[in-house]
Amino acid sequence: MKLFYAIQATGNGHISRAIQLYPHLQKFGSVDFFLSGNNATLPVDLPVKYKSKGCSLLYSKCGGLDYLAIAQNIKPIQMYKDAKALPLKQYDVIINDFDSVTALACKLQKVKSVQFGHQASFISELTPRPEKKSFLGETIFKHYAPSPKHIGLHFEQYDSFIYPPIIKDEILQAEPKDLKHITVYLPSFDKDCLEKAFNKLPGQQFHWFLSEVKTKHTIKNITYYPVNQQYFNESLITCHGIITGGGFETPSEALYLKKKVLSIPILNHYEQECNAAALKKLGVQVLSEVGTNFEDRIENWLNASTETPTIEANNINETLQFLFDTYHAPY
Known part of the structure:
Protein backbone atom coordinates (compact mmCIF):
# COMPACT_ATOMS: atom_id res chain seq x y z
CA MET A 1 0.00 0.00 0.00
CA LYS A 2 1.29 3.48 -0.92
CA LEU A 3 0.60 6.20 1.63
CA PHE A 4 0.66 9.99 1.16
CA TYR A 5 1.00 11.99 4.37
CA ALA A 6 0.63 15.80 4.31
CA ILE A 7 2.30 17.74 7.15
CA GLN A 8 1.28 21.31 7.93
CA ALA A 9 4.61 22.89 8.89
CA THR A 10 3.29 26.04 10.56
CA GLY A 11 4.76 24.78 13.81
CA ASN A 12 6.81 21.96 15.27
CA GLY A 13 3.92 19.89 16.63
CA HIS A 14 2.78 18.50 13.28
CA ILE A 15 6.34 17.50 12.39
CA SER A 16 6.97 15.90 15.78
CA ARG A 17 3.76 13.86 15.42
CA ALA A 18 4.68 12.69 11.91
CA ILE A 19 8.15 11.58 13.07
CA GLN A 20 6.59 9.51 15.84
CA LEU A 21 4.02 8.00 13.46
CA TYR A 22 6.41 7.14 10.64
CA PRO A 23 7.68 3.71 11.83
CA HIS A 24 4.10 2.69 12.64
CA LEU A 25 2.86 3.80 9.22
CA GLN A 26 5.58 1.72 7.57
CA LYS A 27 3.86 -1.41 8.92
CA PHE A 28 0.97 -0.59 6.58
CA GLY A 29 2.96 0.37 3.49
CA SER A 30 5.48 2.78 1.98
CA VAL A 31 5.08 6.44 2.95
CA ASP A 32 5.79 9.65 1.04
CA PHE A 33 5.53 12.93 2.96
CA PHE A 34 4.42 16.32 1.72
CA LEU A 35 5.67 19.33 3.71
CA SER A 36 3.45 22.42 3.43
CA GLY A 37 4.51 25.65 5.13
CA ASN A 38 7.85 27.16 6.01
CA ASN A 39 8.12 28.38 9.59
CA ALA A 40 8.76 25.24 11.65
CA THR A 41 12.17 25.00 13.33
CA LEU A 42 12.55 21.26 13.93
CA PRO A 43 14.68 19.24 11.50
CA VAL A 44 12.43 17.00 9.39
CA ASP A 45 13.95 13.54 9.60
CA LEU A 46 11.44 12.03 7.18
CA PRO A 47 11.34 11.03 3.49
CA VAL A 48 9.81 14.31 2.27
CA LYS A 49 9.06 13.82 -1.42
CA TYR A 50 7.01 16.97 -2.07
CA LYS A 51 7.14 20.52 -0.70
CA SER A 52 5.08 23.71 -0.91
CA LYS A 53 5.31 27.07 0.84
CA GLY A 54 1.60 26.61 1.52
CA CYS A 55 0.16 28.93 4.15
CA SER A 56 2.16 29.59 7.32
CA LEU A 57 1.39 31.37 10.58
CA LEU A 58 3.73 34.23 11.46
CA TYR A 59 3.96 35.98 14.80
CA SER A 60 4.22 39.53 16.08
CA LYS A 61 6.85 40.48 18.65
CA CYS A 62 5.04 39.71 21.90
CA GLY A 63 2.54 36.90 21.75
CA GLY A 64 0.22 37.56 18.81
CA LEU A 65 -0.30 36.69 15.16
CA ASP A 66 1.06 39.03 12.46
CA TYR A 67 -1.90 39.01 10.08
CA LEU A 68 -0.24 41.35 7.54
CA ALA A 69 2.83 39.10 7.30
CA ILE A 70 0.59 36.03 7.01
CA ALA A 71 -1.40 37.63 4.17
CA GLN A 72 1.76 38.72 2.36
CA ASN A 73 3.15 35.20 2.62
CA ILE A 74 0.17 33.53 0.93
CA LYS A 75 0.68 32.86 -2.79
CA PRO A 76 -2.69 31.48 -4.02
CA ILE A 77 -1.61 30.94 -7.64
CA GLN A 78 1.45 28.96 -6.58
CA MET A 79 -0.64 26.97 -4.08
CA TYR A 80 -3.07 26.09 -6.92
CA LYS A 81 -0.17 24.97 -9.13
CA ASP A 82 1.29 22.91 -6.27
CA ALA A 83 -2.08 21.26 -5.69
CA LYS A 84 -2.47 20.34 -9.37
CA ALA A 85 1.06 18.91 -9.48
CA LEU A 86 0.64 16.50 -6.55
CA PRO A 87 0.26 13.00 -8.07
CA LEU A 88 -2.35 11.87 -5.57
CA LYS A 89 -3.89 9.19 -7.80
CA GLN A 90 -0.69 7.18 -7.34
CA TYR A 91 -1.57 6.62 -3.67
CA ASP A 92 -3.89 4.17 -1.95
CA VAL A 93 -4.43 6.31 1.16
CA ILE A 94 -4.11 10.08 1.60
CA ILE A 95 -3.66 11.34 5.16
CA ASN A 96 -3.95 15.08 5.64
CA ASP A 97 -2.77 16.77 8.86
CA PHE A 98 -4.65 20.03 8.21
CA ASP A 99 -3.02 21.14 4.96
CA SER A 100 -5.02 23.32 2.54
CA VAL A 101 -2.89 22.47 -0.52
CA THR A 102 -3.57 18.74 -0.14
CA ALA A 103 -7.29 19.38 0.44
CA LEU A 104 -7.42 21.45 -2.76
CA ALA A 105 -5.49 18.76 -4.64
CA CYS A 106 -8.01 16.13 -3.53
CA LYS A 107 -10.86 18.31 -4.78
CA LEU A 108 -9.20 19.03 -8.13
CA GLN A 109 -8.19 15.42 -8.72
CA LYS A 110 -11.41 13.91 -7.29
CA VAL A 111 -9.68 11.65 -4.78
CA LYS A 112 -10.65 11.03 -1.16
CA SER A 113 -8.64 11.74 1.98
CA VAL A 114 -8.89 11.56 5.74
CA GLN A 115 -8.09 14.56 7.93
CA PHE A 116 -5.99 13.26 10.81
CA GLY A 117 -4.67 15.26 13.74
CA HIS A 118 -5.58 17.74 16.40
CA GLN A 119 -7.53 20.15 14.18
CA ALA A 120 -9.79 17.30 13.05
CA SER A 121 -11.18 17.12 16.60
CA PHE A 122 -12.84 20.52 16.14
CA ILE A 123 -15.25 19.11 13.59
CA SER A 124 -17.15 17.93 16.68
CA GLU A 125 -19.31 20.50 18.47
CA LEU A 126 -18.53 18.61 21.69
CA THR A 127 -14.86 19.65 21.64
CA PRO A 128 -14.32 22.55 24.11
CA ARG A 129 -14.53 26.12 22.87
CA PRO A 130 -14.03 29.47 24.63
CA GLU A 131 -17.11 31.28 25.94
CA LYS A 132 -17.14 33.49 22.86
CA LYS A 133 -16.91 31.52 19.63
CA SER A 134 -15.19 32.98 16.59
CA PHE A 135 -17.11 32.78 13.31
CA LEU A 136 -13.83 33.04 11.35
CA GLY A 137 -12.16 30.42 13.52
CA GLU A 138 -15.04 27.97 13.15
CA THR A 139 -15.06 28.56 9.38
CA ILE A 140 -11.34 27.74 9.21
CA PHE A 141 -11.87 24.52 11.18
CA LYS A 142 -14.51 23.37 8.71
CA HIS A 143 -13.22 24.69 5.38
CA TYR A 144 -9.42 25.21 5.53
CA ALA A 145 -8.59 21.55 4.87
CA PRO A 146 -11.95 19.82 4.29
CA SER A 147 -12.17 16.06 4.09
CA PRO A 148 -15.08 13.59 4.12
CA LYS A 149 -13.54 11.66 7.04
CA HIS A 150 -11.91 12.82 10.28
CA ILE A 151 -9.77 11.22 13.00
CA GLY A 152 -9.15 13.72 15.80
CA LEU A 153 -6.58 13.91 18.61
CA HIS A 154 -7.21 15.81 21.85
CA PHE A 155 -6.60 15.82 25.61
CA GLU A 156 -9.79 13.83 26.22
CA GLN A 157 -12.22 11.81 24.09
CA TYR A 158 -14.91 14.40 23.52
CA ASP A 159 -16.42 12.42 20.62
CA SER A 160 -16.30 8.93 19.15
CA PHE A 161 -13.67 9.76 16.49
CA ILE A 162 -11.32 11.58 18.89
CA TYR A 163 -8.29 9.72 20.27
CA PRO A 164 -5.64 10.61 22.91
CA PRO A 165 -2.50 12.61 22.04
CA ILE A 166 0.41 10.93 20.28
CA ILE A 167 3.29 11.03 22.77
CA LYS A 168 6.91 10.66 21.63
CA ALA A 304 -0.72 27.07 43.73
CA SER A 305 -1.42 23.60 45.14
CA THR A 306 -3.60 22.34 42.30
CA GLU A 307 -3.49 18.67 41.33
CA THR A 308 -1.96 17.95 37.91
CA PRO A 309 -4.48 16.18 35.67
CA THR A 310 -3.72 12.80 34.13
CA ILE A 311 -4.01 12.18 30.41
CA GLU A 312 -3.55 9.00 28.40
CA ALA A 313 -1.12 8.37 25.57
CA ASN A 314 -2.34 7.25 22.19
CA ASN A 315 -2.24 3.57 21.21
CA ILE A 316 -0.83 4.38 17.79
CA ASN A 317 -1.33 1.02 16.09
CA GLU A 318 -4.95 0.89 17.25
CA THR A 319 -5.59 4.45 16.07
CA LEU A 320 -3.99 3.85 12.68
CA GLN A 321 -6.02 0.68 12.19
CA PHE A 322 -9.16 2.73 12.87
CA LEU A 323 -7.90 5.34 10.41
CA PHE A 324 -7.41 2.83 7.59
CA ASP A 325 -10.73 1.11 8.33
CA THR A 326 -12.44 4.52 8.25
CA TYR A 327 -10.67 5.48 5.03
CA HIS A 328 -11.82 2.35 3.19
CA ALA A 329 -15.36 2.40 4.58
CA PRO A 330 -18.13 3.59 2.19
CA TYR A 331 -18.51 7.37 2.00
Whole structure:
Protein backbone atom coordinates (compact mmCIF):
# COMPACT_ATOMS: atom_id res chain seq x y z
CA MET A 1 0.00 0.00 0.00
CA LYS A 2 1.29 3.48 -0.92
CA LEU A 3 0.60 6.20 1.63
CA PHE A 4 0.66 9.99 1.16
CA TYR A 5 1.00 11.99 4.37
CA ALA A 6 0.63 15.80 4.31
CA ILE A 7 2.30 17.74 7.15
CA GLN A 8 1.28 21.31 7.93
CA ALA A 9 4.61 22.89 8.89
CA THR A 10 3.29 26.04 10.56
CA GLY A 11 4.76 24.78 13.81
CA ASN A 12 6.81 21.96 15.27
CA GLY A 13 3.92 19.89 16.63
CA HIS A 14 2.78 18.50 13.28
CA ILE A 15 6.34 17.50 12.39
CA SER A 16 6.97 15.90 15.78
CA ARG A 17 3.76 13.86 15.42
CA ALA A 18 4.68 12.69 11.91
CA ILE A 19 8.15 11.58 13.07
CA GLN A 20 6.59 9.51 15.84
CA LEU A 21 4.02 8.00 13.46
CA TYR A 22 6.41 7.14 10.64
CA PRO A 23 7.68 3.71 11.83
CA HIS A 24 4.10 2.69 12.64
CA LEU A 25 2.86 3.80 9.22
CA GLN A 26 5.58 1.72 7.57
CA LYS A 27 3.86 -1.41 8.92
CA PHE A 28 0.97 -0.59 6.58
CA GLY A 29 2.96 0.37 3.49
CA SER A 30 5.48 2.78 1.98
CA VAL A 31 5.08 6.44 2.95
CA ASP A 32 5.79 9.65 1.04
CA PHE A 33 5.53 12.93 2.96
CA PHE A 34 4.42 16.32 1.72
CA LEU A 35 5.67 19.33 3.71
CA SER A 36 3.45 22.42 3.43
CA GLY A 37 4.51 25.65 5.13
CA ASN A 38 7.85 27.16 6.01
CA ASN A 39 8.12 28.38 9.59
CA ALA A 40 8.76 25.24 11.65
CA THR A 41 12.17 25.00 13.33
CA LEU A 42 12.55 21.26 13.93
CA PRO A 43 14.68 19.24 11.50
CA VAL A 44 12.43 17.00 9.39
CA ASP A 45 13.95 13.54 9.60
CA LEU A 46 11.44 12.03 7.18
CA PRO A 47 11.34 11.03 3.49
CA VAL A 48 9.81 14.31 2.27
CA LYS A 49 9.06 13.82 -1.42
CA TYR A 50 7.01 16.97 -2.07
CA LYS A 51 7.14 20.52 -0.70
CA SER A 52 5.08 23.71 -0.91
CA LYS A 53 5.31 27.07 0.84
CA GLY A 54 1.60 26.61 1.52
CA CYS A 55 0.16 28.93 4.15
CA SER A 56 2.16 29.59 7.32
CA LEU A 57 1.39 31.37 10.58
CA LEU A 58 3.73 34.23 11.46
CA TYR A 59 3.96 35.98 14.80
CA SER A 60 4.22 39.53 16.08
CA LYS A 61 6.85 40.48 18.65
CA CYS A 62 5.04 39.71 21.90
CA GLY A 63 2.54 36.90 21.75
CA GLY A 64 0.22 37.56 18.81
CA LEU A 65 -0.30 36.69 15.16
CA ASP A 66 1.06 39.03 12.46
CA TYR A 67 -1.90 39.01 10.08
CA LEU A 68 -0.24 41.35 7.54
CA ALA A 69 2.83 39.10 7.30
CA ILE A 70 0.59 36.03 7.01
CA ALA A 71 -1.40 37.63 4.17
CA GLN A 72 1.76 38.72 2.36
CA ASN A 73 3.15 35.20 2.62
CA ILE A 74 0.17 33.53 0.93
CA LYS A 75 0.68 32.86 -2.79
CA PRO A 76 -2.69 31.48 -4.02
CA ILE A 77 -1.61 30.94 -7.64
CA GLN A 78 1.45 28.96 -6.58
CA MET A 79 -0.64 26.97 -4.08
CA TYR A 80 -3.07 26.09 -6.92
CA LYS A 81 -0.17 24.97 -9.13
CA ASP A 82 1.29 22.91 -6.27
CA ALA A 83 -2.08 21.26 -5.69
CA LYS A 84 -2.47 20.34 -9.37
CA ALA A 85 1.06 18.91 -9.48
CA LEU A 86 0.64 16.50 -6.55
CA PRO A 87 0.26 13.00 -8.07
CA LEU A 88 -2.35 11.87 -5.57
CA LYS A 89 -3.89 9.19 -7.80
CA GLN A 90 -0.69 7.18 -7.34
CA TYR A 91 -1.57 6.62 -3.67
CA ASP A 92 -3.89 4.17 -1.95
CA VAL A 93 -4.43 6.31 1.16
CA ILE A 94 -4.11 10.08 1.60
CA ILE A 95 -3.66 11.34 5.16
CA ASN A 96 -3.95 15.08 5.64
CA ASP A 97 -2.77 16.77 8.86
CA PHE A 98 -4.65 20.03 8.21
CA ASP A 99 -3.02 21.14 4.96
CA SER A 100 -5.02 23.32 2.54
CA VAL A 101 -2.89 22.47 -0.52
CA THR A 102 -3.57 18.74 -0.14
CA ALA A 103 -7.29 19.38 0.44
CA LEU A 104 -7.42 21.45 -2.76
CA ALA A 105 -5.49 18.76 -4.64
CA CYS A 106 -8.01 16.13 -3.53
CA LYS A 107 -10.86 18.31 -4.78
CA LEU A 108 -9.20 19.03 -8.13
CA GLN A 109 -8.19 15.42 -8.72
CA LYS A 110 -11.41 13.91 -7.29
CA VAL A 111 -9.68 11.65 -4.78
CA LYS A 112 -10.65 11.03 -1.16
CA SER A 113 -8.64 11.74 1.98
CA VAL A 114 -8.89 11.56 5.74
CA GLN A 115 -8.09 14.56 7.93
CA PHE A 116 -5.99 13.26 10.81
CA GLY A 117 -4.67 15.26 13.74
CA HIS A 118 -5.58 17.74 16.40
CA GLN A 119 -7.53 20.15 14.18
CA ALA A 120 -9.79 17.30 13.05
CA SER A 121 -11.18 17.12 16.60
CA PHE A 122 -12.84 20.52 16.14
CA ILE A 123 -15.25 19.11 13.59
CA SER A 124 -17.15 17.93 16.68
CA GLU A 125 -19.31 20.50 18.47
CA LEU A 126 -18.53 18.61 21.69
CA THR A 127 -14.86 19.65 21.64
CA PRO A 128 -14.32 22.55 24.11
CA ARG A 129 -14.53 26.12 22.87
CA PRO A 130 -14.03 29.47 24.63
CA GLU A 131 -17.11 31.28 25.94
CA LYS A 132 -17.14 33.49 22.86
CA LYS A 133 -16.91 31.52 19.63
CA SER A 134 -15.19 32.98 16.59
CA PHE A 135 -17.11 32.78 13.31
CA LEU A 136 -13.83 33.04 11.35
CA GLY A 137 -12.16 30.42 13.52
CA GLU A 138 -15.04 27.97 13.15
CA THR A 139 -15.06 28.56 9.38
CA ILE A 140 -11.34 27.74 9.21
CA PHE A 141 -11.87 24.52 11.18
CA LYS A 142 -14.51 23.37 8.71
CA HIS A 143 -13.22 24.69 5.38
CA TYR A 144 -9.42 25.21 5.53
CA ALA A 145 -8.59 21.55 4.87
CA PRO A 146 -11.95 19.82 4.29
CA SER A 147 -12.17 16.06 4.09
CA PRO A 148 -15.08 13.59 4.12
CA LYS A 149 -13.54 11.66 7.04
CA HIS A 150 -11.91 12.82 10.28
CA ILE A 151 -9.77 11.22 13.00
CA GLY A 152 -9.15 13.72 15.80
CA LEU A 153 -6.58 13.91 18.61
CA HIS A 154 -7.21 15.81 21.85
CA PHE A 155 -6.60 15.82 25.61
CA GLU A 156 -9.79 13.83 26.22
CA GLN A 157 -12.22 11.81 24.09
CA TYR A 158 -14.91 14.40 23.52
CA ASP A 159 -16.42 12.42 20.62
CA SER A 160 -16.30 8.93 19.15
CA PHE A 161 -13.67 9.76 16.49
CA ILE A 162 -11.32 11.58 18.89
CA TYR A 163 -8.29 9.72 20.27
CA PRO A 164 -5.64 10.61 22.91
CA PRO A 165 -2.50 12.61 22.04
CA ILE A 166 0.41 10.93 20.28
CA ILE A 167 3.29 11.03 22.77
CA LYS A 168 6.91 10.66 21.63
CA ASP A 169 8.81 7.50 22.60
CA GLU A 170 11.36 9.60 24.50
CA ILE A 171 8.55 10.87 26.74
CA LEU A 172 6.77 7.52 27.04
CA GLN A 173 9.95 5.78 28.17
CA ALA A 174 11.18 8.57 30.44
CA GLU A 175 11.52 8.48 34.22
CA PRO A 176 10.43 12.00 35.21
CA LYS A 177 12.42 13.91 37.83
CA ASP A 178 12.00 17.31 39.43
CA LEU A 179 15.23 19.30 39.24
CA LYS A 180 13.24 22.47 40.08
CA HIS A 181 13.82 24.46 36.86
CA ILE A 182 11.00 25.88 34.73
CA THR A 183 11.02 25.05 31.02
CA VAL A 184 9.84 27.88 28.77
CA TYR A 185 8.67 27.42 25.19
CA LEU A 186 6.76 30.43 23.82
CA PRO A 187 7.63 30.75 20.12
CA SER A 188 5.33 33.75 19.59
CA PHE A 189 7.29 35.87 22.11
CA ASP A 190 10.62 37.58 21.45
CA LYS A 191 13.27 37.53 24.17
CA ASP A 192 12.82 41.21 25.06
CA CYS A 193 9.16 40.63 25.98
CA LEU A 194 9.79 38.28 28.91
CA GLU A 195 13.43 38.43 29.95
CA LYS A 196 13.02 41.12 32.64
CA ALA A 197 10.16 39.22 34.27
CA PHE A 198 12.26 36.04 34.54
CA ASN A 199 15.21 38.03 35.93
CA LYS A 200 12.94 39.41 38.69
CA LEU A 201 12.74 35.86 40.07
CA PRO A 202 16.48 35.29 40.74
CA GLY A 203 15.86 32.23 42.91
CA GLN A 204 14.10 30.41 40.07
CA GLN A 205 16.04 28.78 37.24
CA PHE A 206 14.54 28.91 33.74
CA HIS A 207 15.36 26.82 30.66
CA TRP A 208 14.22 29.04 27.79
CA PHE A 209 13.96 27.65 24.23
CA LEU A 210 14.24 30.34 21.53
CA SER A 211 14.60 30.07 17.77
CA GLU A 212 17.14 32.93 17.76
CA VAL A 213 19.51 31.08 20.12
CA LYS A 214 22.26 29.09 18.39
CA THR A 215 24.19 27.63 21.33
CA LYS A 216 23.24 26.80 24.90
CA HIS A 217 24.41 29.43 27.39
CA THR A 218 23.47 30.77 30.83
CA ILE A 219 23.07 34.40 31.91
CA LYS A 220 21.92 35.04 35.49
CA ASN A 221 19.02 32.68 36.24
CA ILE A 222 18.20 31.83 32.61
CA THR A 223 19.77 29.09 30.51
CA TYR A 224 19.05 29.86 26.86
CA TYR A 225 18.61 26.91 24.52
CA PRO A 226 18.25 26.55 20.76
CA VAL A 227 15.07 24.80 19.65
CA ASN A 228 16.47 21.30 19.77
CA GLN A 229 14.44 18.14 20.35
CA GLN A 230 16.98 16.39 22.58
CA TYR A 231 17.59 19.44 24.78
CA PHE A 232 13.86 20.07 25.05
CA ASN A 233 12.99 16.49 25.97
CA GLU A 234 15.67 16.46 28.69
CA SER A 235 14.50 19.79 30.10
CA LEU A 236 10.83 18.80 30.08
CA ILE A 237 11.43 15.41 31.69
CA THR A 238 13.37 16.99 34.58
CA CYS A 239 11.48 20.28 35.02
CA HIS A 240 9.18 21.32 37.86
CA GLY A 241 6.81 22.91 35.37
CA ILE A 242 6.53 24.44 31.92
CA ILE A 243 5.36 27.80 30.61
CA THR A 244 4.14 27.35 27.07
CA GLY A 245 1.56 28.51 24.54
CA GLY A 246 -1.88 27.12 23.85
CA GLY A 247 -0.67 24.45 21.47
CA PHE A 248 -1.47 20.77 21.74
CA GLU A 249 1.64 18.58 21.64
CA THR A 250 3.74 20.32 24.30
CA PRO A 251 0.97 20.56 26.95
CA SER A 252 0.06 16.93 26.18
CA GLU A 253 3.60 15.74 26.84
CA ALA A 254 3.90 17.84 29.99
CA LEU A 255 0.60 16.58 31.42
CA TYR A 256 1.52 12.99 30.56
CA LEU A 257 4.69 13.51 32.65
CA LYS A 258 2.56 15.02 35.47
CA LYS A 259 4.27 18.42 35.19
CA LYS A 260 2.72 21.75 36.17
CA VAL A 261 1.62 23.72 33.09
CA LEU A 262 1.09 27.46 32.64
CA SER A 263 -0.52 28.07 29.25
CA ILE A 264 -0.46 31.43 27.45
CA PRO A 265 -2.36 31.03 24.16
CA ILE A 266 -1.30 33.18 21.23
CA LEU A 267 -3.46 36.32 21.05
CA ASN A 268 -6.36 36.05 18.58
CA HIS A 269 -5.39 32.48 17.70
CA TYR A 270 -8.74 30.70 17.89
CA GLU A 271 -7.44 27.14 17.95
CA GLN A 272 -5.20 27.99 20.90
CA GLU A 273 -8.11 29.69 22.65
CA CYS A 274 -10.06 26.44 22.21
CA ASN A 275 -7.15 24.44 23.61
CA ALA A 276 -7.00 26.85 26.54
CA ALA A 277 -10.69 26.19 27.23
CA ALA A 278 -9.97 22.44 27.28
CA LEU A 279 -6.95 22.94 29.57
CA LYS A 280 -9.04 25.03 31.97
CA LYS A 281 -11.56 22.19 32.18
CA LEU A 282 -8.68 19.92 33.19
CA GLY A 283 -7.64 22.35 35.92
CA VAL A 284 -4.60 23.85 34.16
CA GLN A 285 -3.85 27.54 34.76
CA VAL A 286 -4.26 29.73 31.66
CA LEU A 287 -3.29 33.38 31.14
CA SER A 288 -5.02 35.35 28.39
CA GLU A 289 -2.04 37.73 28.31
CA VAL A 290 1.32 38.22 30.00
CA GLY A 291 0.54 41.65 31.49
CA THR A 292 2.90 43.99 33.33
CA ASN A 293 3.25 41.83 36.45
CA PHE A 294 4.15 38.54 34.77
CA GLU A 295 6.66 37.61 37.47
CA ASP A 296 3.88 37.76 40.10
CA ARG A 297 1.69 35.51 38.00
CA ILE A 298 4.52 32.99 37.67
CA GLU A 299 4.99 32.97 41.45
CA ASN A 300 1.25 32.51 42.03
CA TRP A 301 1.22 29.61 39.59
CA LEU A 302 4.24 27.98 41.24
CA ASN A 303 2.72 28.35 44.69
CA ALA A 304 -0.72 27.07 43.73
CA SER A 305 -1.42 23.60 45.14
CA THR A 306 -3.60 22.34 42.30
CA GLU A 307 -3.49 18.67 41.33
CA THR A 308 -1.96 17.95 37.91
CA PRO A 309 -4.48 16.18 35.67
CA THR A 310 -3.72 12.80 34.13
CA ILE A 311 -4.01 12.18 30.41
CA GLU A 312 -3.55 9.00 28.40
CA ALA A 313 -1.12 8.37 25.57
CA ASN A 314 -2.34 7.25 22.19
CA ASN A 315 -2.24 3.57 21.21
CA ILE A 316 -0.83 4.38 17.79
CA ASN A 317 -1.33 1.02 16.09
CA GLU A 318 -4.95 0.89 17.25
CA THR A 319 -5.59 4.45 16.07
CA LEU A 320 -3.99 3.85 12.68
CA GLN A 321 -6.02 0.68 12.19
CA PHE A 322 -9.16 2.73 12.87
CA LEU A 323 -7.90 5.34 10.41
CA PHE A 324 -7.41 2.83 7.59
CA ASP A 325 -10.73 1.11 8.33
CA THR A 326 -12.44 4.52 8.25
CA TYR A 327 -10.67 5.48 5.03
CA HIS A 328 -11.82 2.35 3.19
CA ALA A 329 -15.36 2.40 4.58
CA PRO A 330 -18.13 3.59 2.19
CA TYR A 331 -18.51 7.37 2.00
